[in-house]
Amino acid sequence: MKQQDLSIKEAQQIVDQWIQTIGVRYYSELTNMAILTEEVGEVARLMARLYGEQSFKDPSVEVDLGDELADVLFVLICIANQTGIDLTEALRKNLDKKTKRDKDRHKNNEKLR
Numbered sequence: 001m002k003q004q005d006l007s008i009k010e011a012q013q014i015v016d017q018w019i020q021t022i023g024v025r026y027y028s029e030l031t032n033m034a035i036l037t038e039e040v041g042e043v044a045r046l047m048a049r050l051y052g053e054q055s056f057k058d059p060s061v062e063v064d065l066g067d068e069l070a071d072v073l074f075v076l077i078c079i080a081n082q083t084g085i086d087l088t089e090a091l092r093k094n095l096d097k098k099t100k101r102d103k104d105r106h107k108n109n110e111k112l113r
Contacts, residue, residue, distance in 0.1 A: 008088045015077045026082045036075040043068045 006014070019026055027035065046068055048054040056063075080087045106112055 008091065009086070011073075012077055012081055012087060015074060016081050019078065019081075026078060029079060029082055032075055032079050032082070036072065036079065039068070039071045039075055043072060 026032070043065070046063055046065055049056050050063070050065065077087065079085075080090075
């Protein structure tokens, strides 16, 4: 059975509930920023080995890019929650900005052909 898709708003609520019940409380915003940087670094390390020229020191170690990306998303949602950001609205605004700004930019970019 397929699990139901989550909206961004639902994800923010689920993370907040998890923090309040299992995580005890949010880390400070600065600590979460440091953790986000660390998690993005783990994604970068994995990408360099899966898609780049670097190799794994121990090829028998299991890797899960989805899990690493979920770690990034979790901490990003934590930061949004604790700073009062509605990520659904923020993403809508951001996409609108990008659409207006880049309406013809990418179509006219010779490097993308």
